[in-house]
Amino acid sequence: MSSHQKASAVLTEAQRIQILSSLSDEVQKRFYDPRVSKIEWPANLEKFRLPILNSPSNEAFEHEVMKLLSSLGSSHVGFYHSDLNRCSAKMALCAAYAAFPCEDGERWVFQDVHEGGPAAKAGIRAGDVLIGVNDQDFRPPRHPSFAMPSTASVTFLTRNGEATRIVTIPKPKQQRSQLPQIEPDPIVSHRRLNSDTGYVRLAMYPGNIGVDVANDIHAAISALGRVNRLIIDLRGNTGGGVGFLRLLSFLTPDRVTVGIFSKGRLRSYSGSDARHAFVFDRIPRRRWMLYPLTVKFFSFVVIRKILRQELSIQISTEGLGPQPFHSRVVILADRHSASANEMLIAFARDNKLATIVGEPTPGRMLGAEKFKLPHGYQVALPVGSYRTDTGENLEGSPIAPGVFAPFDPVSARNGTDSQLDVALATVSRL
Numbered sequence: 415m416s417s418h419q420k421a422s423a424v425l426t427e428a429q430r431i432q433i434l435s436s437l438s439d440e441v442q443k444r445f446y447d448p449r450v451s452k453i454e455w456p457a458n459l460e461k462f463r464l465p466i467l468n469s470p471s472n473e474a475f476e477h478e479v480m481k482l483l484s485s486l487g488s489s490h491v492g493f494y495h496s497d498l499n500r501c502s503a504k505m506a507l508c509a510a511y512a513a514f515p516c517e518d519g520e521r522w523v524f525q526d527v528h529e530g531g532p533a534a535k536a537g538i539r540a541g542d543v544l545i546g547v548n549d550q551d552f553r554p555p556r557h558p559s560f561a562m563p564s565t566a567s568v569t570f571l572t573r574n575g576e577a578t579r580i581v582t583i584p585k586p587k588q589q590r591s592q593l594p595q596i597e598p599d600p601i602v603s604h605r606r607l608n609s610d611t612g613y614v615r616l617a618m619y620p621g622n623i624g625v626d627v628a629n630d631i632h633a634a635i636s637a638l639g640r641v642n643r644l645i646i647d648l649r650g651n652t653g654g655g656v657g658f659l660r661l662l663s664f665l666t667p668d669r670v671t672v673g674i675f676s677k678g679r680l681r682s683y684s685g686s687d688a689r690h691a692f693v694f695d696r697i698p699r700r701r702w703m704l705y706p707l708t709v710k711f712f713s714f715v716v717i718r719k720i721l722r723q724e725l726s727i728q729i730s731t732e733g734l735g736p737q738p739f740h741s742r743v744v745i746l747a748d749r750h751s752a753s754a755n756e757m758l759i760a761f762a763r764d765n766k767l768a769t770i771v772g773e774p775t776p777g778r779m780l781g782a783e784k785f786k787l788p789h790g791y792q793v794a795l796p797v798g799s800y801r802t803d804t805g806e807n808l809e810g811s812p813i814a815p816g817v818f819a820p821f822d823p824v825s826a827r828n829g830t831d832s833q834l835d836v837a838l839a840t841v842s843r844l
Contacts (some may be wrong), residue, residue, distance in 0.1 A: 422507055425475060430467050434459075437479070437493070440655040440785045445486065451822040456487040466766040473500065473559065477757070483793070484532075489752075489778035489809065492794035496786075504545075505595040506583050507562035508617065508753055509533035512652045513554040514823050516543055516571075519750050520554050523823045524570070525742045526650025526750055528617040531598035536568065536579040541826025543571035554801065562586055562596070573827045587620070595620075601627055606632035607838060612739070616661065617649050623704060624657020628697040631660045635737075643841045644739040649772065649833070653753025662758045663732035665743060665767040669695060670803075672729040672761050677798040691728035695700035729757070743835045744767035747813075748821060752778040759813050760802050769844065771837045772819050774812035 424435070438459055444754055445455075462482040462783065469475035474832050476493060483491040494501070508531020511522040522544040527534050545551065546569045547558040560566055564584040569578045586596050597620055604614045614634050619627050638644075646661065672692055681764040692714045698704055745768045747759055756775050762768040780796035787793055801807055826832070 424729050425472055429466055429789050430469075430475060433791055434463070434479075436787045437793050438793075439485075440787070440793055440795065441486070441764065442784060444783075444797055445488075446780065446796050446798060448454075449779065450765075455486070458482060461485075479482065485644070488780065488796055489776075490782035490794060490796045491781045492782075492784075492792075496790045496792055500559045500561055501586075501595070503547075503558050503560060504652065504750075505586075506562060507531060507533040507538075507581065508596055509538065509651070511544060512821070516722060521545075522554060522557075524662040525748065525821050525823075525826075528598040528650060529603055529615075530600055531617070532581050532596060533568075534693060536581040537577070538568070538570055538579070538581075539572070539829075540831070541573075541590070541823050541828070543823075543827075544569055550710075557638045571827075574689055602630040602634045606638060606641065607645065610641055611643040611645065611838065612638035613645045613647065614638075614661075615647035615649075618651055618656075619654030619657040620656040621657060622709075623697060624655045624660075625698055625701050625704065627655075627657035628660035629699065631657070631664075632767060635664055640738050642738050643742045645744045645746060645834070645837050645841055645844065646768070647834070648750060648751045648755045648759070649746055649748045650750045651752075651755050652750055653755055653778075656754070657693065657697065657730065658754040658758050659694075661731065662761060663734045664737060665740070665762055666731055666765065667734065667736040667740065668731065669733040670765070673757060673800055673802045675727045675729070675800045676799055677725040690723060691726040693728045693730060694731035696732050701721060728736055737753060741767075742841060744769050744841040744844075746772050746833060746837050747775055747815060748773040748833070749776055752776045756802070756808050756813055757802075760808055763813065763816075764802060770813070770815040770818060771817040771840055772815050772833055773821065774814050777808065777812040778811050779808040799800065809828040 415570050417842045441455060459482065466475060466478040466482065469478050483493055498828045509524055509527040511524045514523040515519050524538055524540055524544065527538055527540050548567050552558045560583050562583050566581050566583065567578055568581045569576065584596060589605045598617050601617045602614065604612065607613050621627065692711060699706060712732060715725060745759060745762055747755065747770055752775065756779050759770055759775060763770060779800050782794050783797045784792045784794050799807060817836060818834045818839050
C-alpha cells in the first residue's frame with residue numbers, strides 16, 4: 415500500500431486515540447505562549463474529544479483537531495499529515511482572502527493574489543468573490559481545503575459576472591521546519607512605477623535561511639537601477655524563513671540589531687540576552703556556504719546545553735551600505751502580512767526607515783517547530799518568543815500603519831489598486 419493510500423484510508427478510533435494522546439503530550443511538553451495557561455488544555459481536550467473521535471473522514475478529523483488547537487489562542491499552530499495531501503486555500507492558491515459583505519451576505523473576497531500562483535494562472539484577481547469549490551458553496555467562517563497535487567473547479571464572481579475555472583495545484587516543495595505551501599513564480603517581482611520610484615513585491619520567504627530568495631531580492635533591487643524612492647509590497651506575505659533579512663538590510667547602511675529570538679519561556683528582556691546570543695547577521699550568497707554556518711551554529715547549541723543556558727539568536731542587518739532611496743521608503747502591509755514581515759515592519763517603524771501604509775498586521779510572531787505524531791501526522795507548535803531590540807513582544811499586537819489605507823473590494827474588482835495608489839502618493843511626498 416502506498417503512503418498516499420495509507421493517508422487516505424479512514425483512521426480507526428484506536429488510531430485517533432493514539433494521535434490525540436500523543437498530541438496532548440506534545441502540547442503539555444512543548445507549547446509556549448506568554449499569555450495562555452495550559453491549565454485550560456485538559457478541559458478543552460475533553461470538550462473536543464468526541465467530535466474528534468467520531469469524525470466521518472480524515473479531513474473532518476483534521477478539521478476538529480485544528481479546532482482543538484485553535485482553543486490555545488495562539489498563532490503558529492498546525493496539524494496535518496506528512497504526505498501533505500491537503501492544505502488551506504491560502505497555501506494552495508498563493509492567494510489570501512478575507513470576509514467582506516456582499517449582495518447575498520458575507521463572502522470570502524480575494525485580497526492578495528500573487529503573480530505566477532495557481533489562482534493567478536486560473537484568472538482569479540484581487541477583488542473577485544469566492545463562491546464555491548468543486549460544486550460546494552463556501553462562505554465565512556467555512557474555508558475550502560485543497561489536495562496537493564490536484565485540480566479543482568473554483569467558482570468566483572468577477573466584475574463581468576460569475577466564472578468557473580479549473581485551478582491546477584502542483585505538489586509543493588519540501589521545506590524543512592515550514593508548513594507545506596505552493597511557491598508562486600516569481601517569488602520576488604519588481605518594476606519601476608515612474609522615473610524615480612521602484613517597486614518590489616515579496617510573496618514569501620521560503621527556506622529556513624533563504625539563500626535563493628535573498629539573492630532574488632538583491633537582484634530585483636539592483637535591476638531597478640538608481641531609484642530615489644522605493645515601495646516594498648508585503649501584502650499577502652505570511653512569512654517564512656530568515657530570508658527577509660536581505661530586504662531589511664537594504665533599508666539601513668549599517669549593522670544594526672533587529673531583535674532576539676529566545677527558545678522557551680518568555681523572560682524579562684536584558685542586555686545579557688544579546689551578550690550570550692548566537693549572532694546571525696549575514697545570509698550566505700551560495701548554498702555551500704551554509705555548511706560552515708551550520709557547524710558554527712550547532713557548536714554554539716552544544717556549548718549552551720553544556721552550560722545549561724537557553725538558546726537565543728540575535729538577528730542583525732548585514733551592513734549593505736547607503737542606498738539612494740534611504741529615508742524615502744514605503745512598506746505596503748495588510749492583515750495577511752505576518753510573522754517575519756512583522757519583524758521587518760517593526761524594525762523599520764522603530765528606526766524611522768520607512769512609512770507603513772495599508773492595514774494593521776495580524777500580530778502572529780511566535781517561533782514554531784514541527785513534531786511527529788503517530789500514523790504520519792505532525793503538529794506545529796510555538797516553542798519560543800521574539801522581542802525587538804527595544805524589548806517589545808509583537809505576538810498578539812498588530813502593528814498599525816502610519817497611513818491607514820483599507821482594502822477596497824469594489825475598486826479592486828474594477829482593476830484599481832487603491833492601496834498602491836496611496837503608497838505612491840505617500841512616497842512621492844518623502
